[in-house]
Amino acid sequence: NAGVMQNPRHLVRRRGQEARLRCSPMKGHSHVYWYRQLPEEGLKFMVYLQKENIIDESGMPKERFSAEFPKEGPSILRIQQVVRGDSAAYFCASSPERTGDTEAFFGQGTRLTVV
Amino acid sequence: AQKITQTQPGMFVQEKEAVTLDCTYDTSDPSYGLFWYKQPSSGEMIFLIYQGSYDQQNATEGRYSLNFQKARKSANLVISASQLGDSAMYFCALFDFQKLVFGTGTRLLVSP
Numbered sequence: 765n766a767g768v769m770q771n772p773r774h775l776v777r778r779r780g781q782e783a784r785l786r787c788s789p790m791k792g793h794s795h796v797y798w799y800r801q802l803p804e805e806g807l808k809f810m811v812y813l814q815k816e817n818i819i820d821e822s823g824m825p826k827e828r829f830s831a832e833f834p835k836e837g838p839s840i841l842r843i844q845q846v847v848r849g850d851s852a853a854y855f856c857a858s859s860p861e862r863t864g865d866t867e868a869f870f871g872q873g874t875r876l877t878v879v
Numbered sequence: 880a881q882k883i884t885q886t887q888p889g890m891f892v893q894e895k896e897a898v899t900l901d902c903t904y905d906t907s908d909p910s911y912g913l914f915w916y917k918q919p920s921s922g923e924m925i926f927l928i929y930q931g932s933y934d935q936q937n938a939t940e941g942r943y944s945l946n947f948q949k950a951r952k953s954a955n956l957v958i959s960a961s962q963l964g965d966s967a968m969y970f971c972a973l974f975d976f977q978k979l980v981f982g983t984g985t986r987l988l989v990s991p
Contacts, residue, residue: 797978797979799979799981805983806970806981806982806983806984807924807970807972807981808981809978809979809980809981812977812978819977820977820978853922855924857924857979868914868974868979869926870916870923870924870926872922872923873922873923873924875922
């Protein structure tokens with residue numbers, strides 16, 4: 765049973781380009797969470813999705829950021845017109861149906877560098 | 880108000896000694912979970928231990944144990960017999976209302 769898979773592991777984008785980060789949850793997991801970690805800081809919640817639904821996006825910046833979790837395929841975090849301040853590690857986590865009473869499994873993260 | 884508070888930005892311990900990393904939390908959800916994760920310098924998030932709000936006993940996983948004091952809303956991580964490989968950032972996290980919220984972390988340095 766493969767863990768949470770994130771790709772790419774490292775992504776370099778020039779200012780103004782788009783960044784697409786992918787997350788495949790663990791088999792059987794239908795809940796996906798995205799977190800952002802700025803250098804030397806903790807993880808900040810961005811968005812919580814279930815299949816085809818955004819449940820909580822209270823941590824997402826209002827502009828340029830979007831997330832989806834389609835019926836088929838991975839969850840995508842999309843950042844349009846990236847700026848230097850978007851440089852961070854982006855982690856995806858997944859959990860099974862029962863939430864709150866089991867761990868959330870994290871992917872290895874995608875390290876985005878905006879140059 | 881902070882949901883999760885880790886007041887120790889850094890901790891030092893000698894190899895083979897025990898160390899306690901503090902974590903306090905705040906939630907109105909009667910059903911919640913508390914987690915500890917380790918983040919080594921390589922960057923990945925490694926799950927260590929979990930405590931459910933209704934669990935009667937403190938969680939233990941090998942050298943890790945969680946000192947859960949519900950009335951005080953604290954969930955301290957105890958690492959016994961520290962090893963050099965324990966040097967890392969440690970994050971406490973609260974799972975309530977369908978999402979994990981992380982503390983700011985404690986950097987643990989284990990010296991020989």
